[in-house]
Amino acid sequence: MDIRSQISMVFHLDKCIGCHTCSVACKNIWTDRRGVEYMWWNNVETKPGTGYPTLWEDQGKYHGGWEVKAKGKSRRLGLRLQNRLRELGEIFYNPSMPQLDDYYEPWTYRYNDLFTAPQGDDQPVARVISQIDGRPMEIESGPNWDDDYGGSQVYAANDPQVTRLSEVEQQQLLTIEKQVYFYIPRICNHCLNPGCLAACPAGAIYKRGEDGIVLVSQEKCRAWRMCISGCPYKKVYYNWSTGKSEKCILCYPRQETGQAPACFHVCVGRIRYLGVLLYDADRIEEAAKAEDVVLVERQLEMILNPADPQVIEAARKNGIPDGVLAIAQKSPVYKYVKEWRLALPLHPEFRTLPMLFYVPPLLPVVSATQPGGTQRLADDFFGTLEHARLPMQYMAGLFSAGQVEPVEAVYRRLLAVRLVKRLQAVGDADPTQVSAVMAEAQLSEGQVEEIYHLTTQSTYYDHFVIPPMAREMADESITSTDIKKKETGFGFKRHPHRGP
Numbered sequence: 001m002d003i004r005s006q007i008s009m010v011f012h013l014d015k016c017i018g019c020h021t022c023s024v025a026c027k028n029i030w031t032d033r034r035g036v037e038y039m040w041w042n043n044v045e046t047k048p049g050t051g052y053p054t055l056w057e058d059q060g061k062y063h064g065g066w067e068v069k070a071k072g073k074s075r076r077l078g079l080r081l082q083n084r085l086r087e088l089g090e091i092f093y094n095p096s097m098p099q100l101d102d103y104y105e106p107w108t109y110r111y112n113d114l115f116t117a118p119q120g121d122d123q124p125v126a127r128v129i130s131q132i133d134g135r136p137m138e139i140e141s142g143p144n145w146d147d148d149y150g151g152s153q154v155y156a157a158n159d160p161q162v163t164r165l166s167e168v169e170q171q172q173l174l175t176i177e178k179q180v181y182f183y184i185p186r187i188c189n190h191c192l193n194p195g196c197l198a199a200c201p202a203g204a205i206y207k208r209g210e211d212g213i214v215l216v217s218q219e220k221c222r223a224w225r226m227c228i229s230g231c232p233y234k235k236v237y238y239n240w241s242t243g244k245s246e247k248c249i250l251c252y253p254r255q256e257t258g259q260a261p262a263c264f265h266v267c268v269g270r271i272r273y274l275g276v277l278l279y280d281a282d283r284i285e286e287a288a289k290a291e292d293v294v295l296v297e298r299q300l301e302m303i304l305n306p307a308d309p310q311v312i313e314a315a316r317k318n319g320i321p322d323g324v325l326a327i328a329q330k331s332p333v334y335k336y337v338k339e340w341r342l343a344l345p346l347h348p349e350f351r352t353l354p355m356l357f358y359v360p361p362l363l364p365v366v367s368a369t370q371p372g373g374t375q376r377l378a379d380d381f382f383g384t385l386e387h388a389r390l391p392m393q394y395m396a397g398l399f400s401a402g403q404v405e406p407v408e409a410v411y412r413r414l415l416a417v418r419l420v421k422r423l424q425a426v427g428d429a430d431p432t433q434v435s436a437v438m439a440e441a442q443l444s445e446g447q448v449e450e451i452y453h454l455t456t457q458s459t460y461y462d463h464f465v466i467p468p469m470a471r472e473m474a475d476e477s478i479t480s481t482d483i484k485k486k487e488t489g490f491g492f493k494r495h496p497h498r499g500p
Helices: 021-030 084-089 167-174 195-199 226-230 281-289 292-302 309-317 322-328 332-339 392-399 404-425 431-441 445-457 471-479 481-488
Strands: 003-012 043-047 066-071 074-079 107-110 127-130 182-186 205-207 214-216 236-239 244-247 272-280 356-359 367-369 375-377
Touching (some): 003 309, 003 332, 021 043, 074 195, 074 281, 167 392, 195 205, 195 226, 226 236, 272 281, 272 322, 272 332, 281 292, 309 322, 332 356, 332 445, 404 445
Antiparallel strands (some): 003 272, 043 182, 066 074, 236 244, 367 375
16 A cells, blocks of 8 residues: 545535635635736636636547546556647647636726716716736626526536436426526645646646645746646646746645635635545556546545554555644545545546545435426425436536436435434424435434534534644655655755745
C-alpha cells in the first residue's frame, strides 16, 4: 500500500439555496484583479442547465479528462485531448479550448456618466462597458445566466445530460408543470488523477504531497493552455494580463492558519464539509481504468479506513504525521463518502478521480405534481424513485457514470433518514414500514441519528476538520533534493518564501 492523505470535500446539495455568497467571497479574495475578471473559481450552476462555461460537460466538444483505449486484451488510460505527437502538432493552436464567449465577456459600468451627464429631463444611467477593452457593449451572457431558469426548456433542453435521456424521460422533465431545478456549486475537484496536470507541456501543475491540493506554478507556466482543455470540469483559467494559468487553490493560506476556505466559511446553507481522506495511491490506475459499471465502487475502494491499525501503520511508514492521522479519524468527509455512502463524485466517467463529493438533492426527486399544477411532497417514499420528478437516469448521468443503482442506493438512505425523523417528529408513519425501510437502506438507528446530527445540527468544527499542514514536508522536497528526488526530480535548492 502507498498510503497518502488528501484534503477532500462534500457538498450537500439539498441544503444549497443558490445565494452565490460562496462565489462572491471567492471573487473578492482571489479574482478581483486585472486579467481574471471572467474567472469564477467557485461558481453555482442551476441544473438542468448548460453551465459555466457553456456546455462544459460536453467532452465531444472540449476533449477533457481521460479515456480508456483497448489494446488487445489490455486497457490503456490516455488523455482524451491528445497524445504526445498531437500535443506537439497543436501546441500553437488548440481547437478544443473554450473561448471567451463560452464563459462570458466581463463588464462593468461607466459610473462617471452619473456625474458628468448634461442636465436634462431624463435620469442619467451608467453605461455598460467591457472590462476587456472598455468599449460599450450589450450584456448577452454571464456566469450564472441560467440562474433559476435552468429547468426551463431554453436551458434544460440543451443540457448534455438531458439530451442523453429517452424521449419519455425528456418529456417527464420538460413538461411545464413538472419543471424542476436544483443548484450545484462547483470548485476545482483537486483530483487524484488530474487531467490538467497530465496535459501541461511545461510541467507547471503539481499536486502537493502533504495534502493533495493541485496548484499551478506561476514560475513554470508558459501559457500553452493545454491544462484548460485537459480539465474536464473547466476549472483552470487563463489570465490574459499575466499570460499564466490560474485555478482554485482551496485557500491553502487560510488552511495553514487553521481556517476553512473562504467559500466554505461563508456558506449560508452550511452545505460544505471539509476533512482528510486516506487513500491507496497504488490503486489509482486500476480505479481510473475501471469499467463504467464499477467506476464509482473502485474509486470508493481506494479510500481507506483511518481507524484501521494496518492502515495507520502503513501511513506512518509513508511519512504521514500522527496529527494528520488523528484528524482523518474525525473527518466528516469519510463519514459521508465511505461510512454512510451518501456522497458521490461528479462525473466519475471523466476518470480524474475527483476528491469533491456531492450528496444528491432529495427534494427535486420526491416532489410530486398535484392536479392543478401545485407541488407537494410525495407520500409513497420508495415508490417515488420509480416515478421521480427528476429522472434517476439524469442524476446517474451526473454522479455515477450513467449507472442508476449507486444513485438509487443513496436515495434509499436519504429517504430512510427522512422517514425515521418523520415518525419521531410527526408520528404519522407506520413503525413497521419504517423498520423495513431502514433494513432496505442498510442503516442502523445510530447511523440515522449521526447523519441527522451532521446534516442539521452540526457546528463549525464538525463541518471543517482541518489537519496540520506539515509544511516542513513540502520544504524538504525542494531543499533536500538528494533525499527526495525520487518523488520530485532534481528541482532547485532554494528555500521557499512568500512575498517579495
